[in-house]
Amino acid sequence: MxxxxxxxxxxxxxxxxxxxxxxxxxxxxxxxxxxxxxxxKSMISERIAWVKSWAKLKQLHFAMKSNYHPEILKLFKNAGCGLDVVSLGEIKHGLECGFSPKDFIFSGVGKTIAEIEFAIDQQIYQINVESAAELRRISEIATRKNKKISIGLRVNPLIETPTHPYISTALKDSKFGIDLNDVPECLDVIRKNPLVEFKCLSFHIGSQILDPLVFKESVEKMKVYFLDLKKQFSNLDRFDVGGGLGIDYKNHDLTLDFDRWNSLKSAYDESLKDFNADVLSELGRFIVAxxxxxxxxxxxxxxxxxxxxxxxxxxxxxxxxxxxxxxxxxxxxxxxxxxxxxxxxxxxxxxxxxxxxxxxxxxxxxxxxxxxxxxxxxxxxxxxxxxxxxxxxxxx
Missing domain, CATH: 2.40.37.10 (Lyase, Ornithine Decarboxylase; Chain A, domain 1)
Structure with missing residues (x-):
């Protein structure tokens, strides 16, 4: 720096x-x-480089909801990143900006039939499933179209996060993610339909989180769960740690941001040592804010x-x-x-x-x-x- x-x-x-x-x-x-x-723009490129320097990271999927300006998306595309999208509009905008279908992770709790159909027709990289009801819908559409689709289960790790309640996403009553008690129902849907390929365990605990130890706790918990699921589903090979890393809006010494990222990277590396999976991240705010x-x-x-x-x-x-x-x-x-x-x-x-x-x-x-x-x-x-x-x- x-x-x-x-x-x-x-x-x-x-x-x-x-x-x-x-x-x-x-x-x-x-x-x-x-x-x-x-x-x-140079500040965004610098932070993309910070994140991509993490050796354990397989792919960064930028959270497009944080900023969808074409000039900004071009920076991520040129750096070889993908996109985390939450609507049909975001998928189409990403395609217009030159991204390929294999660059998209499709998240969000309220995916419509039309959105799921488009995602399956485009054969995007992955749909992150947020409920058993959504997975049943995906399975029905995949069967009707006779097309495979890769999915991730976004499981709620039930971790308290020190952030505003409107952007905390990992509590039991949150609309985001699948409750651990509902996962068996999802696994049953997957077992019954070979067109639904279970590729990823995903989780996201919230936004604007400054303490790296909170992320470490969630990774430790979900890593154990991943290894147990891997015994049942051999195709499971992706581990999506989500995003959520924030910035201190009251302090503009950028060395603190750099140190915060390095602390998070070290915490992840410690937790994921000897862990064999493709690690994905969906950072947004930390890179562009x-x-x-x-x-x-x-x-x-x-x-x-x-x-x-x-x-x-x-x-x-x-x-x-x-x-x-x-x-x-x-x-x-x-x-x-x-x-x-x-x-x-x-x-x-x-x-x-x-x-x-x-x-x-x-x-x-x-x-x-x-x-x-x-x-x-x-x-x-x-x-x-x-x-x-x-x-x-x-x-x-």
């Missing part, structure tokens, strides 16, 4: 630099019209310290939905004086609030601000609510 890459944001001559680039040099800043997403910032403008200052922005929950839903933290920076420093502000958006919802108490340098109306860590689950969750525009995206 370079010296500059260790500090994602810094001020030089009172102007904010993002990953080494002075943001005020961009034409979308000098000719500012509306909120705009600015990406650093840091790569983008939102540039926005202060429209009004109310009650002395409430900054009304042109950026709203239509652009970034995460703070309203998850109470997620996104750090803000002044694009230019007027002085060293800091003030505590509330930051709110223009949308006609009381929940359109980014911060209620946040320190910024002295700020005036029409000043530009920068919201950090907008590369994951920001554009992909955006909307035209209040008939606001979808923000333009630029790459540097």
């Amino acid at each position: 370079t010296e500059m890459s260790r500090n994602l944001f810094n001020y030089q001559n009172n102007e904010l630099h993002f990953a080494g680039s002075r943001l005020s040099d961009l034409s979308v800043v000098s000719n500012y019209q509306e909120p705009v997403l600015v990406y650093q 840091r790569s983008a910032v939102f540039i926005c403008q202060v429209q009004y200052i109310k009650n002395k310290n409430m900054l009304v922005l042109d950026l709203g929950m239509n652009n970034n839903l995460r703070p309203s939905l998850y109470q997620a933290h996104h750090h803000f920076y002044n694009l230019k420093k007027r002085s060293e004086t800091q003030t505590n502000y509330s930051l709110v958006g223009p949308i006609c919802e009381s929940s359109d609030v980014f911060h209620k108490n946040f320190n910024l340098f002295e700020t005036q109306e029409m000043d530009l601000l920068v919201m950090a860590d907008c590369g994951a689950y920001v554009r992909s969750m955006a909307s035209n609510y209040n008939l606001k525009n979808i923000a333009p995206e630029v790459f540097i």
